[in-house]
Amino acid sequence: MNNGHDTHTHIVPIKVYLLVYVALLVLLVATVGAAYLPGHHTLLNNVIALTIAVMKAVLVVLYFMHVRYSTRLTWLWASAGFFWLVIMFILTLGDYFTRHWVPVQGWE
Amino acid sequence: MSVAVAKPGEIKHNYLNAGDTVRSWLLTTDHKRIAVLYLVSVTLFFAVGGLLALLIRLELLTPQGDLMTSENYNRVFTMHGVVMIFLFLIPAIPAVLGNFLVPLMVGARDLAFPRLNLASWYVYMAGGLIATWAMVNGGVDTGWTFYPPYSSSYSTSQVTLTIIGAFLVGFSSIFTGINFIVTIHKMRAPGLTWFRLPLFIWAHYATSVIIVLGTPVVAITLLLVAVERVFRLGIFDPALGGDPILFQHLFWFYSHPAVYIMILPAMGVISEVIACFSRKRVFGYHFVAFSSVAIAVVGFLVWGHHMFTTGQSVYAGMVFSLLSFLVAVPSAVKVFNWTATMYKGTIEFRAPMLYVMGFLGLFVIGGLTGLFLASLATDIHLQDTYFVVAHFHYIMVGGTIFGYLAGLHFWWPKMTGRMYPEGIAKLAALIIFAGFNLTFFPQFVLGYLGMPRRYHWYPEEWQMLHVMSSAGTALLGIGYILPIFYLLWSLRNGALAGPNPWGATGLEWKTDSPPITHNFEETPIVTEEPYAYENHHQQEEVASGTGASTTKG
Numbered sequence: 283m284n285n286g287h288d289t290h291t292h293i294v295p296i297k298v299y300l301l302v303y304v305a306l307l308v309l310l311v312a313t314v315g316a317a318y319l320p321g322h323h324t325l326l327n328n329v330i331a332l333t334i335a336v337m338k339a340v341l342v343v344l345y346f347m348h349v350r351y352s353t354r355l356t357w358l359w360a361s362a363g364f365f366w367l368v369i370m371f372i373l374t375l376g377d378y379f380t381r382h383w384v385p386v387q388g389w390e
Numbered sequence: 391m392s393v394a395v396a397k398p399g400e401i402k403h404n405y406l407n408a409g410d411t412v413r414s415w416l417l418t419t420d421h422k423r424i425a426v427l428y429l430v431s432v433t434l435f436f437a438v439g440g441l442l443a444l445l446i447r448l449e450l451l452t453p454q455g456d457l458m459t460s461e462n463y464n465r466v467f468t469m470h471g472v473v474m475i476f477l478f479l480i481p482a483i484p485a486v487l488g489n490f491l492v493p494l495m496v497g498a499r500d501l502a503f504p505r506l507n508l509a510s511w512y513v514y515m516a517g518g519l520i521a522t523w524a525m526v527n528g529g530v531d532t533g534w535t536f537y538p539p540y541s542s543s544y545s546t547s548q549v550t551l552t553i554i555g556a557f558l559v560g561f562s563s564i565f566t567g568i569n570f571i572v573t574i575h576k577m578r579a580p581g582l583t584w585f586r587l588p589l590f591i592w593a594h595y596a597t598s599v600i601i602v603l604g605t606p607v608v609a610i611t612l613l614l615v616a617v618e619r620v621f622r623l624g625i626f627d628p629a630l631g632g633d634p635i636l637f638q639h640l641f642w643f644y645s646h647p648a649v650y651i652m653i654l655p656a657m658g659v660i661s662e663v664i665a666c667f668s669r670k671r672v673f674g675y676h677f678v679a680f681s682s683v684a685i686a687v688v689g690f691l692v693w694g695h696h697m698f699t700t701g702q703s704v705y706a707g708m709v710f711s712l713l714s715f716l717v718a719v720p721s722a723v724k725v726f727n728w729t730a731t732m733y734k735g736t737i738e739f740r741a742p743m744l745y746v747m748g749f750l751g752l753f754v755i756g757g758l759t760g761l762f763l764a765s766l767a768t769d770i771h772l773q774d775t776y777f778v779v780a781h782f783h784y785i786m787v788g789g790t791i792f793g794y795l796a797g798l799h800f801w802w803p804k805m806t807g808r809m810y811p812e813g814i815a816k817l818a819a820l821i822i823f824a825g826f827n828l829t830f831f832p833q834f835v836l837g838y839l840g841m842p843r844r845y846h847w848y849p850e851e852w853q854m855l856h857v858m859s860s861a862g863t864a865l866l867g868i869g870y871i872l873p874i875f876y877l878l879w880s881l882r883n884g885a886l887a888g889p890n891p892w893g894a895t896g897l898e899w900k901t902d903s904p905p906i907t908h909n910f911e912e913t914p915i916v917t918e919e920p921y922a923y924e925n926h927h928q929q930e931e932v933a934s935g936t937g938a939s940t941t942k943g
Contacts, residue, residue: 355575366603369690374639377694377706381635384701 292351302345338360404807404904419504420907426805427511432486435477435518442470447860448831453853455846463846465547468863471534472552473525475560479790480648483515484566484601485656487797488932489593490805492570494898494905495588497914500626502572510565517558524551533844535645538637539627542618550619553612560609563651565733568881570594579897581916586868588896589678596682599687600647600654611637617940618631635700642693652691652786653753654682656793657724660746663800664728665892667743671921674727681720681727688717695764699773714764715882721757722827725750740892741815745796745870748823749789756784759834774844777837780830781824788826793871795819802877803891807903808884814876822869828862895921 316330328377349360397685405422408414417425443464449457458466491508493500501507524530530552532541541549574595578587614625615637624630626637660796665672672678684730694702695709708856728750759781772778802810832855837843841852848856920924 286831296824334596363603367606370607370639370643373691373694374636375638376709377635377703380703380705381701382703 292348294348295343296353298345300320306338309341310335365381403906404902405907406806406904407893411838417508418502418615418807419502421489421501421506421507422805422905423492424507425486426491428481428485430714431511431515431518432482434479435473436482437480437868438522439470439473442466443681444471444863447863450848450856451860453645453850458846460846461531462529463527464533464844465525465763467844468530468533469521469525472530472556474787475503475534475648476556477514477521478788479652480559480563481654482790482794483567483797484563484570484594484597484651484658486508487659487794487801488566488570488597488834490574490654492572492588492594492803493577493765493896494804494909495591495896496574496577497582497897497910497916498573498577499908499910500522503569503677507569508566510562510569513558513565515561515809517555517560517562518879519555520558521555522777524548524555526729529550534614534907535641536612537641538615538618538625538632538634542625543627543629544817553616557609557612560676561796562604563601564605565600566642567605568782570598571602574598575792577917578778579914582897584650584916585676585679586916586920587679589672589675589702590655590656592679593654593661593682596686597651597654599899600651600672600686604644604651604690607640608648609720611640611644616653617796634699635702638697638700639693642696646693646696647689649782649786650685652790653793654685656749656797657682659793659797659800660749663742663746663796663869663895664731665921665923666742666800666833666892667738667746668732668921670731671923672727673730673733673921674723677723683903684720685717688720692764694718695769698766698769704766711766718757718761718829721753725754725757732827736918739816740799741810741812741819742796742800744816744819744823745792745799748819748826749792749796749825750782752788752792752826755765756788760785774842775837776833776843779843780833781831782835782837783830787831791822798873798877801898802880802891802906804882804898804903806884807887808880809887809891810880810884811876814872818869818872818876821865821872825862825865825867829866830862832856832858832862868873876913895923897912909936 313331315325315332316334319327319330343360348359349356405420405739408420409418415427418424418427446463449455449463449466453676455463459795489501525548528548528691530545530549532545532549536549536553574591617623618625618627618630618632622630624632626632626634627633661672661678692710692714695714698707737926739747759777763778763781788894798811799815802808833841836852836855836859839852841848885901889901889903891903892899897910897914897916898905901916
């Protein structure tokens with residue numbers, strides 16, 4: 283805490299924001315780069331892109347949304363949101379991976 | 391804590407007479423006044439949705455479509471669904487009773503964000519008026535579920551406008567949810583620990599969790615339908631490379647938990663009323679509290695049971711079927727605990743208690759028929775039939791309306807300072823219960839026989855059941871109109887209520903009726919468990935509960 287009197291706000295130095303911004307840009311370049319890797323459109327490609335996206339989201343949540351400097355209650359809520367998102371992805375993808383696909387003309 | 395008692399003839403200051411200009415109402419940040427604003431608006435939207443329901447049942451009196459065209463019938467049942475779900479069932483209890491009672495019950499002066507609370511009413515009204523405007527400008531014919539590709543590529547009705555309305559109303563409920571969560575976490579009175587909270591508060595907490603985590607998903611999903619419709623981007627339409635089942639995943643990820651947004655607050659009301667009119671503490675308080683949280687969590691895992699016949703993977707269907715059965719566990723915990731609370735209680739059959747008994751009956755019927763729909767095999771026969779219509783009306787409509795009316799009658803003396811007339815209120819409760827069952831029970835049979843939902847032509851042999859159902863609607867209409875008259879009558883002519891006419895426990899009963907603007911003259915300090923009815927002298931309670939009570943023990 284920079285300010286001993288106010289326990290509710292945490293002043294983050296501009297430098298940290300800039301560093302996070304640069305990190306996000308680097309990750310963006312990494313995403314684009316990964317898309318040009320040989321073996322285009324493979325499962326691995328999706329995994330890399332999603333992993334980088336999660337890293338970016340974590341940076342935004344921790345620094346830009348100030349969760350890093352918040353109470354444990356806020357941590358709980360932020361993780362609950364992620365947990366819910368994971369449920370949505372797992373159950374929906376569970377359907378996708380096991381579905382009996384009906385071919386659509388032009389999209390086989 | 392002190393209760394300032396008014397001298398005879400003296401008009402006390404309260405939230406109702408704190409200002410009588412239109413401006414003082416429209417710019418108020420008092421949670422109690424905002425609750426009254428919501429009360430008026432949800433009642434109006436309920437009337438609109440109810441009239442549309444009457445039109446539907448009038449059309450279905452005969453096997454032919456002789457009142458309106460198929461297109462108009464589609465528009466009428468769609469708007470009935472949109473208005474009732476987004477503008478009545480979801481906001482009714484949280485926005486009216488929750489807004490009024492959450493700060494009072496936790497001993498706070500107001501909600502954590504009073505201006506956000508006012509904004510939520512404005513956003514709700516904007517969404518509601520946009521949806522109403524869409525209705526009078528040609529309506530929408532997709533069904534309230536807005537399934538693509540029909541909604542995104544083929545329908546020529548006002549889909550985009552209605553979606554914008556639903557989107558806005560969603561944000562209104564997110565505002566309310568955030569407000570409740572922060573208030574319950576941060577603004578509880580000294581001594582009011584988590585396990586001293588009334589179960590109404592636990593129910594609203596669980597509801598708010600669902601609202602905050604689920605509503606953004608449906609809001610964005612509906613927006614994506616609008617995007618596909620306007621910009622022809624392929625998201626859900628297979629002809630454009632999209633996947634319509636993805637829409638259903640996203641839509642039901644919210645819309646199944648939305649059922650619990652409607653029913654959980656009602657369950658909170660039931661716990662309060664049962665404890666008060668049985669004069670007992672709620673049996674298994676901790677179990678009832680945690681069952682609300684369990685319903686909120688498990689409710690997020692079951693959405694795929696709406697999609698058994700859509701082409702969703704059969705393995706996913708099996709998982710969703712199994713998970714759906716799990717929700718029965720916390721729901722049953724509640725029902726058994728309420729029944730155990732009444733066991734050997736000193737039960738008073740006042741009007742709120744009659745609604746509670748009605749709730750229990752309807753909820754059990756609605757819940758048990760849900761098992762038929764959660765089973766893969768029987769769902770294939772029953773999917774999209776009137777069985778589904780009857781089931782969700784029993785759960786959502788029966789549950790929510792009975793809970794809402796129980797709560798409205800129970801806290802009416804607190805909200806207005808006046809008692810409602812007991813005799814006619816009991817009559818209305820009985821009429822609504824009879825009307826409800828006459829309307830929806832025949833629909834279980836119709837659905838089992840194969841009557842599809844959303845059709846207005848049907849074989850003649852089903853006419854008798856449809857006539858019964860329509861007759862029930864007429865009865866139900868009378869039952870709903872009665873409270874409007876006698877509650878309005880009671881505003882001027884009802885007996886003065888006093889701070890605690892039921893002899894109930896809970897902080898909201900320890901301040902004036904109607905409460906002063908800042909709720910409490912001194913911050914209350916809580917020193918006992920909730921529902922400590924046994925600690926209070928029975929004599930006192932009986933003395934305060936005078937009138938036409940039919941006490942049975």
